[in-house]
Amino acid sequence: MDLEQIKELDKKYYFGVFGERMPVCFVRGEGCRLYDTEGREYTDFFGGIAVNVLGHGNARLKAALHAQVDAVVHTSSIYYIEQQARLAALLCENSCMDKAFFCNSGAEANEGAIKLALKYSYEKGEKRKKIVSAKNSFHGRTMYTLFATGQEKFHIPYAPLPADFVHIPYGDIGALFETVDGQTCAVLMETVQGEGGVIPASPGYMQAVRDACDKAGALLILDEIQTGLGRTGKLFSYMHYGMEPDIMTLAKALGGGVPIGAILAKQHAADAFKKGDHGSTFGGNPLACAAGIAVMEELLDTGVIENGAKMGGLLKASLEGLMQRLPAIKSVRGLGLMLGVELEESHKAADAARAMLEKGFVIGTAEENTLRLTPPLIITKAETHKMLEALEQVLSGSA
Ligand SMILES: Cc1ncc(COP(=O)(O)O)c(C=O)c1O
Structure with a gap:
């Protein structure tokens, strides 16, 4: 099928939740390269939203599958x-965790983690319901699937509602200690x-999150769905912060x-x-x-x-250099190969991403x-250099 035929079928039969998609269909991948229906080559700086850490067609992963x-x-x-x-x-042997349970997506992992925290509090006889998370965070798209299940026996430990969700400003230590209290079941x-804009927490903030949880007797659930498995330069991102969560979720x-x-x-x-x-x-x-074993x-x-x-450090430094020359760039943020380039108000990120796609770069x-730049961890200096050249052209208007 060519792209037009795929688009027609998609428009007729697929839910419209993705709106007008980026105008490409990738049909093959190798390393950091993707190829579309017309055989055109692209360099992948997005990795399917921070999924393809090993790039495409990794030999060990393919053989295992x-x-x-x-x-x-x-x-079963x-x-x-x-x-x-x-x-x-x-x-477990390569993290601070003791036990694992596998599901099928990030949202499902977080839903399960919240359920586990609620059950933990129920088992302790406290029945705390408050779940504190940060403004601007993203943790998935499921709703209270448990409560949609029409069997009361499954609801009893969690009734009347799965949780009371409270959102605090990310990075605000005062708000953290004010909000995380004796009613708090968990902090997520x-x-x-x-998704909130590639915003790293300061080391002090993550330690404060741990301290606030300890003080209140609440569990700390760390969502490592995007940051985990090498994305930030360490196997798990909590390893940068000198603290350990009680529960950790992975997917991607x-x-x-x-x-x-x-x-x-x-x-x-x-337990x-x-x-x-x-x-x-x-x-x-x-x-x-x-697949998971091969990746690990x-x-x-x-x-x-x-x-x-190493590549994350180089790419960040180069982007900061670009920021000195290009008024279009307002800030550069991130950790490892999870980098964000904030543009000035007049520049729409989607337009720049589309222009980059036309130049053969997926961002x-x-x-x-x-x-957002989340390339495979195998990205090379040469690939990075070419992408930066294209980005400079796009953001300086000389595309
Ligand atoms: C931090 C974080 N948590 C949870 C999710 C949800 O994962 P999924 O889309 O696999 O349900 C995402 C997805 O982008 C994420 O970035």
Whole structure:
């Protein structure tokens, strides 16, 4: 099919939730390159919204998937699953967490993490309902799916509502200590707000989040869905901040593009879920977990995270250099290879991303005015250099 035929079919049959999409359909990928229906080549600086940490067509990931497809794709978590157990071990042994549970997306991981925190409080006899999170944060798109389930026995520990959600200004330590109190069940935070504009927390703020939780007896849920798995230059972003969460959620990069999410928890929190309290048909199936194992092994064995950290530093410094020359750039923010370029009001990020696409570079946006760069961690200096040249042309109006 050519692009016009795909667009026609999409317009007729797909929900309109993505509006007018970027005018391209990628059909093949290799390393940091993507190819469209017409065979045109692009360099990927977005990684499918911070998913493709290993780039496209990674040999270990492909081999693991082929082997798993040949063996068995799906069984059920009613039975033991070797890949599930091995991936859980890899994640726990390389983080501060003790237990894992696999699901299928980031939203599902956060929904499960909130449910776990509520159950933890219920088990303690406190039944706290308040969940504190930050303004401008993004944690997913599910609603109270539990309450949509028409069986009362599943509602009892969480009734009458799943939670009372309170939002505080990100980075405001005063508001944090004022809000996180004896009624607070959990605080849900990102270390770098991704969708909200690529805004990293200061080291002091994340420590304060931990302290506020400890003082109030609340759990800290860290949403590492975008920041986790090497994106920020360390395996998990909490490692930059000298603090540890009680619960951590993952998705995006975990399967290298194969859908999988995870709730990780320290023992005290994980223990709150008893038999029958949570589950998933697909979550942690052999195929998704085989992908997760390959991604984790590649991240741990090959120096790809170190490359990402180095390239992130270089790219950030180059963007800051560009900012000195280009009035269109207001600020450059981020950690590792999770970078945001905030544009002046008169520049729309979506227009710049479209102009970059025409030049053969895939970049993302966050909010109206921020360009988002989340390339595969294998990106090279040469690829970065070319992208920066194109960006300078686009933002200086000499495109
Ligand atoms: C920090 C964060 N949490 C949760 C989500 C939701 O993940 P998913 O789209 O897989 O449900 C996202 C997605 O962008 C995210 O960036």
